[in-house]
Amino acid sequence: MHQRLSIFVDADDTLWENNILFERVIDDYLDWLAHPVLTRTEIRAMLDDIERANAVTHGYGSKAFLHSLAECVARLRERPVTDDEVDRIALLAAPLIDRGHVELIPGVAETLGVLAARHDLRLLTKGDTDEQRAKIDASGLAGHFRSVHIVPEKDVGTYAGLLDEFRIAPAATWMVGNSPKSDILPARRAGMRAVFIPHTHTWVLEHDEVDASDAGVLHLAAFTDLLHHF
Incomplete structure (x- = not known):
């Protein structure tokens, strides 16, 4: 007993399963960025830092994640993120939005x-x-x-x-x-x-x-x- x-x-x-979905999006995101100087590892470290800071104010989940992806683009390209970039990020992260399964x-x-x-x-x-x-x-x-x-x-x-x-x-x-x-x-x-x-x-x-x-x-x-x- x-x-x-x-x-x-x-x-x-x-x-x-949860984080593996985010990891797949990040892989696609890094492919899309194709930064001419920084390595994937360096960009990922930057994204981790951004997520760590944003978790304090934006919490967790796909919305906060999308915000961090956009902020990372702005930081890398040293300008505000464009509407087209926001749309592309949303498309990359689409698998996270469907929570019916x-x-x-x-x-x-x-x-x-x-x-x-x-x-x-x-x-x-x-x-x-x-x-x-x-x-x-x-x-x-x-x-x-x-x-x-x-x-x-x-x-x-x-x-x-x-x-x-x-x-x-x-x-x-x-x-x-x-x-x-x-x-x-x-x-x-x-x-x-x-x-x-x-x-x-x-x-x-x-x-x-x-x-x-x-x-x-x-x-x-x-x-x-x-x-x-x-």
């Missing part, structure tokens, strides 16, 4: 079905509310969760607030996700335990070091492995 726990679960790149990571739906019978699951994702809601609806997974939370940022305050809202003990609460920056480290700082499930295409801005000696973090290779521990 499993002790009933409160388990928060990340969405993007934990339940369904999401690609679930293998085994996710089946695993959630079993876990939901054993524990109290809550979905916790950050980003644009309408965009994240559309992905949740398209996934068909909402019924596995006791509640769904879409927040602008996942920091220590976010986790502490949820613990207080549901009056649950941190030590009996887990956060499951692929992002050290948003899922693992702030949850641990809030006193929760965490399950780190790395994803090959985790966004570079979500990277951070996870202490391998931290007994409060369970490292798993796949989402389906949760059934062996919970």
Whole structure:
């Protein structure tokens, strides 16, 4: 018999594929730019810096991403971006706008079905509310969760607030996700335990070091492995 726990679960790149879609757009974007001097690596580093700064004021998601792509063009070409360039960027990023379908990571739906019978699951994702809601609806997974939370940022305050809202003990609460920056480290700082499930295409801005000696973090290779521990 499993002790009933409160388990928060990340969405993007934990339940369904997300960042790989952005990476494909960036590849096409770099092909289109074909800068005569800077390498693709140098331009990508510039774009990462722009996204890092814009996340503070514009948040996350495709709208913020489009804004960053346009700003990068303006910076590279040392002039305001033109209407034609804005249209071309929108065309390149069109696959991100259609959220009527999401690609679930293998085994996710089946695993959630079993876990939901054993524990109290809550979905916790950050980003644009309408965009994240559309992905949740398209996934068909909402019924596995006791509640769904879409927040602008996942920091220590976010986790502490949820613990207080549901009056649950941190030590009996887990956060499951692929992002050290948003899922693992702030949850641990809030006193929760965490399950780190790395994803090959985790966004570079979500990277951070996870202490391998931290007994409060369970490292798993796949989402389906949760059934062996919970």
